[in-house]
Amino acid sequence: xxxxxxxxxxxxxxxxxxxxxxxxxxxxxxxxxxxxxxxxxxxxxxxxxxxxxxxxxxxxxxxxxxxxxxxxxxxxxxxxxxxxxxxxxxxxxxxxxxxxxxxxxxxxxxxxxxxxx
Amino acid sequence: xxxxxxxxxxxxxxxxxxxxxxxxxxxxxxxxxxxxxxxxxxxxxxxxxxxxxxxxxxxxxxxxxxxxxxxxxxxxxxxxxxxxxxxxxxxxxxxxxxxxxxxxxxxxxxxxxxx
Numbered sequence: 001x002x003x004x005x006x007x008x009x010x011x012x013x014x015x016x017x018x019x020x021x022x023x024x025x026x027x028x029x030x031x032x033x034x035x036x037x038x039x040x041x042x043x044x045x046x047x048x049x050x051x052x053x054x055x056x057x058x059x060x061x062x063x064x065x066x067x068x069x070x071x072x073x074x075x076x077x078x079x080x081x082x083x084x085x086x087x088x089x090x091x092x093x094x095x096x097x098x099x100x101x102x103x104x105x106x107x108x109x110x111x112x113x114x115x116x117x
Numbered sequence: 118x119x120x121x122x123x124x125x126x127x128x129x130x131x132x133x134x135x136x137x138x139x140x141x142x143x144x145x146x147x148x149x150x151x152x153x154x155x156x157x158x159x160x161x162x163x164x165x166x167x168x169x170x171x172x173x174x175x176x177x178x179x180x181x182x183x184x185x186x187x188x189x190x191x192x193x194x195x196x197x198x199x200x201x202x203x204x205x206x207x208x209x210x211x212x213x214x215x216x217x218x219x220x221x222x223x224x225x226x227x228x229x230x231x232x
Contacts, residue, residue, distance in 0.1 A: 042225075104151055
Protein backbone atom coordinates (compact mmCIF):
# COMPACT_ATOMS: atom_id res chain seq x y z
CA UNK A 1 0.00 0.00 0.00
CA UNK A 2 0.86 3.67 -0.05
CA UNK A 3 3.46 5.01 2.37
CA UNK A 4 3.88 8.75 2.96
CA UNK A 5 6.94 10.10 4.71
CA UNK A 6 6.92 13.66 6.04
CA UNK A 7 9.79 15.86 7.24
CA UNK A 8 10.63 17.61 9.44
CA UNK A 9 8.64 16.47 12.45
CA UNK A 10 9.05 19.89 14.06
CA UNK A 11 9.78 23.25 12.54
CA UNK A 12 10.37 26.49 14.36
CA UNK A 13 10.57 29.80 12.50
CA UNK A 14 10.45 33.49 13.21
CA UNK A 15 7.46 35.49 12.16
CA UNK A 16 7.88 36.62 8.56
CA UNK A 17 10.18 33.77 7.60
CA UNK A 18 9.26 31.01 5.19
CA UNK A 19 8.49 27.43 6.17
CA UNK A 20 8.91 24.37 3.98
CA UNK A 21 7.58 20.89 4.72
CA UNK A 22 8.41 17.97 2.48
CA UNK A 23 6.70 14.65 1.80
CA UNK A 24 7.51 11.63 -0.27
CA UNK A 25 5.11 8.93 -1.38
CA UNK A 26 5.65 5.40 -2.58
CA UNK A 27 2.70 4.55 -4.83
CA UNK A 28 3.14 5.98 -8.31
CA UNK A 29 -0.61 5.60 -8.85
CA UNK A 30 -1.35 8.30 -6.28
CA UNK A 31 -2.60 11.40 -8.00
CA UNK A 32 -4.18 13.61 -5.37
CA UNK A 33 -2.08 15.32 -2.69
CA UNK A 34 -3.78 17.49 -0.07
CA UNK A 35 -2.22 19.37 2.81
CA UNK A 36 -4.05 19.80 6.08
CA UNK A 37 -3.66 22.06 9.08
CA UNK A 38 -4.83 20.63 12.37
CA UNK A 39 -5.18 22.48 15.62
CA UNK A 40 -5.29 20.61 18.91
CA UNK A 41 -8.47 18.60 19.29
CA UNK A 42 -9.89 19.80 15.97
CA UNK A 43 -10.55 18.25 12.61
CA UNK A 44 -7.97 18.61 9.84
CA UNK A 45 -8.57 21.65 7.67
CA UNK A 46 -7.64 21.52 4.00
CA UNK A 47 -5.29 24.37 3.19
CA UNK A 48 -4.23 23.45 -0.33
CA UNK A 49 -4.21 20.45 -2.62
CA UNK A 50 -2.65 19.47 -5.91
CA UNK A 51 -3.37 16.89 -8.53
CA UNK A 52 -0.74 14.99 -10.45
CA UNK A 53 -1.36 16.81 -13.69
CA UNK A 54 -0.07 20.03 -12.12
CA UNK A 55 3.44 20.78 -10.91
CA UNK A 56 2.73 23.76 -8.73
CA UNK A 57 -0.21 25.52 -7.15
CA UNK A 58 -0.33 28.71 -5.15
CA UNK A 59 -2.92 30.34 -2.92
CA UNK A 60 -1.76 33.62 -1.41
CA UNK A 61 0.99 32.74 1.11
CA UNK A 62 0.70 29.02 0.57
CA UNK A 63 2.10 27.00 -2.31
CA UNK A 64 2.56 23.34 -3.08
CA UNK A 65 4.97 21.79 -5.54
CA UNK A 66 4.85 18.27 -6.90
CA UNK A 67 7.59 16.22 -8.53
CA UNK A 68 5.94 13.10 -9.90
CA UNK A 69 9.17 11.59 -11.12
CA UNK A 70 10.78 11.79 -7.72
CA UNK A 71 7.48 11.16 -5.94
CA UNK A 72 7.72 14.04 -3.59
CA UNK A 73 5.71 17.14 -2.88
CA UNK A 74 6.30 20.13 -0.66
CA UNK A 75 4.35 22.79 1.18
CA UNK A 76 5.70 26.32 1.20
CA UNK A 77 4.37 28.97 3.55
CA UNK A 78 5.74 32.48 3.10
CA UNK A 79 5.54 35.42 5.48
CA UNK A 80 4.61 33.15 8.35
CA UNK A 81 2.43 34.47 11.12
CA UNK A 82 1.93 33.20 14.69
CA UNK A 83 -1.54 31.98 13.73
CA UNK A 84 0.11 29.59 11.25
CA UNK A 85 1.34 27.61 14.26
CA UNK A 86 -0.30 24.19 14.14
CA UNK A 87 0.32 20.61 13.03
CA UNK A 88 0.49 20.16 9.28
CA UNK A 89 -0.16 16.88 7.51
CA UNK A 90 0.45 15.89 3.94
CA UNK A 91 -1.55 13.08 2.42
CA UNK A 92 -1.91 11.10 -0.78
CA UNK A 93 -4.71 9.23 -2.45
CA UNK A 94 -5.81 7.85 -5.78
CA UNK A 95 -8.62 9.56 -7.62
CA UNK A 96 -10.32 7.82 -10.47
CA UNK A 97 -10.44 9.42 -13.87
CA UNK A 98 -12.93 12.26 -13.95
CA UNK A 99 -12.43 13.00 -10.26
CA UNK A 100 -15.69 11.36 -9.26
CA UNK A 101 -14.28 8.84 -6.85
CA UNK A 102 -11.40 9.09 -4.42
CA UNK A 103 -9.75 6.33 -2.50
CA UNK A 104 -8.48 6.40 1.05
CA UNK A 105 -6.12 9.08 2.24
CA UNK A 106 -2.72 8.05 3.56
CA UNK A 107 -1.27 10.67 5.86
CA UNK A 108 2.28 11.67 6.61
CA UNK A 109 3.49 11.73 10.19
CA UNK A 110 2.83 15.42 10.66
CA UNK A 111 4.94 18.52 11.25
CA UNK A 112 4.54 20.73 14.30
CA UNK A 113 5.07 24.26 13.04
CA UNK A 114 5.78 26.96 15.58
CA UNK A 115 5.98 30.58 14.45
CA UNK A 116 7.58 32.84 17.02
CA UNK A 117 6.47 36.49 17.14
CA UNK B 118 -20.33 23.54 1.73
CA UNK B 119 -20.36 19.81 2.34
CA UNK B 120 -20.66 18.97 6.03
CA UNK B 121 -20.14 15.78 7.97
CA UNK B 122 -21.66 15.88 11.43
CA UNK B 123 -20.01 13.63 14.00
CA UNK B 124 -21.37 12.75 17.44
CA UNK B 125 -20.57 12.64 20.22
CA UNK B 126 -17.67 15.08 20.34
CA UNK B 127 -16.36 13.43 23.45
CA UNK B 128 -17.28 10.44 25.56
CA UNK B 129 -15.97 8.82 28.70
CA UNK B 130 -16.88 5.20 29.27
CA UNK B 131 -15.99 2.41 31.62
CA UNK B 132 -13.72 -0.39 30.55
CA UNK B 133 -15.70 -3.24 29.04
CA UNK B 134 -18.57 -1.15 27.74
CA UNK B 135 -19.36 -0.24 24.13
CA UNK B 136 -19.47 3.16 22.54
CA UNK B 137 -21.15 4.18 19.30
CA UNK B 138 -19.93 7.08 17.18
CA UNK B 139 -22.11 8.48 14.42
CA UNK B 140 -21.19 10.37 11.29
CA UNK B 141 -23.85 11.95 9.13
CA UNK B 142 -23.42 13.65 5.81
CA UNK B 143 -25.76 16.62 6.00
CA UNK B 144 -26.02 17.87 2.45
CA UNK B 145 -24.63 15.13 0.28
CA UNK B 146 -24.74 11.39 -0.09
CA UNK B 147 -21.71 9.60 1.26
CA UNK B 148 -21.44 6.23 -0.42
CA UNK B 149 -18.06 5.79 1.23
CA UNK B 150 -16.96 6.86 4.70
CA UNK B 151 -13.43 6.58 6.01
CA UNK B 152 -12.78 6.05 9.72
CA UNK B 153 -9.52 7.23 11.24
CA UNK B 154 -7.96 6.99 14.67
CA UNK B 155 -5.47 9.51 15.97
CA UNK B 156 -3.44 8.97 19.13
CA UNK B 157 -1.94 12.01 20.88
CA UNK B 158 0.83 13.65 18.90
CA UNK B 159 0.46 11.13 16.10
CA UNK B 160 -0.92 11.08 12.61
CA UNK B 161 -4.33 9.96 11.41
CA UNK B 162 -4.34 6.24 10.78
CA UNK B 163 -7.05 4.74 8.63
CA UNK B 164 -8.96 2.06 10.46
CA UNK B 165 -11.56 1.07 7.90
CA UNK B 166 -13.54 2.12 4.88
CA UNK B 167 -17.28 1.75 5.06
CA UNK B 168 -19.44 1.43 1.99
CA UNK B 169 -23.17 1.92 1.98
CA UNK B 170 -24.96 -1.39 1.84
CA UNK B 171 -21.92 -3.60 2.07
CA UNK B 172 -19.33 -4.78 4.54
CA UNK B 173 -16.59 -2.46 5.64
CA UNK B 174 -13.02 -2.95 4.58
CA UNK B 175 -10.62 -2.97 7.52
CA UNK B 176 -6.97 -2.04 7.46
CA UNK B 177 -4.39 -4.58 8.51
CA UNK B 178 -4.18 -4.91 12.25
CA UNK B 179 -7.64 -3.47 12.98
CA UNK B 180 -9.97 -5.94 14.67
CA UNK B 181 -13.24 -5.97 12.79
CA UNK B 182 -15.07 -7.65 15.66
CA UNK B 183 -13.98 -4.93 18.04
CA UNK B 184 -14.62 -1.96 15.79
CA UNK B 185 -18.02 -2.55 14.26
CA UNK B 186 -18.91 -0.37 11.32
CA UNK B 187 -22.38 0.04 9.91
CA UNK B 188 -23.19 2.09 6.85
CA UNK B 189 -26.89 1.43 6.44
CA UNK B 190 -27.79 4.57 4.51
CA UNK B 191 -26.20 7.07 2.19
CA UNK B 192 -26.06 9.65 4.96
CA UNK B 193 -25.13 7.69 8.07
CA UNK B 194 -22.15 5.61 9.07
CA UNK B 195 -21.49 4.40 12.60
CA UNK B 196 -18.47 3.05 14.41
CA UNK B 197 -19.03 1.01 17.55
CA UNK B 198 -16.08 0.33 19.81
CA UNK B 199 -17.03 -2.86 21.61
CA UNK B 200 -15.65 -3.94 24.98
CA UNK B 201 -13.59 -0.79 25.16
CA UNK B 202 -10.31 -0.78 27.04
CA UNK B 203 -8.06 2.10 28.09
CA UNK B 204 -5.79 1.48 25.10
CA UNK B 205 -8.75 2.31 22.84
CA UNK B 206 -8.72 5.85 24.20
CA UNK B 207 -8.09 8.02 21.17
CA UNK B 208 -9.48 10.64 18.81
CA UNK B 209 -11.75 9.02 16.23
CA UNK B 210 -12.64 10.93 13.10
CA UNK B 211 -14.63 10.16 10.00
CA UNK B 212 -14.23 11.51 6.50
CA UNK B 213 -16.10 11.44 3.23
CA UNK B 214 -15.69 12.99 -0.16
CA UNK B 215 -18.69 14.72 -1.69
CA UNK B 216 -18.81 14.12 -5.41
CA UNK B 217 -19.12 17.79 -6.22
CA UNK B 218 -16.41 18.99 -3.88
CA UNK B 219 -12.69 19.12 -4.47
CA UNK B 220 -11.54 17.19 -1.46
CA UNK B 221 -12.43 15.25 1.62
CA UNK B 222 -14.74 16.47 4.34
CA UNK B 223 -13.96 15.52 7.91
CA UNK B 224 -16.23 15.12 10.88
CA UNK B 225 -15.38 17.09 13.99
CA UNK B 226 -13.95 14.05 15.72
CA UNK B 227 -14.79 12.12 18.88
CA UNK B 228 -12.48 12.08 21.87
CA UNK B 229 -12.94 8.67 23.52
CA UNK B 230 -11.60 8.13 27.01
CA UNK B 231 -11.93 4.68 28.52
CA UNK B 232 -11.50 4.53 32.28
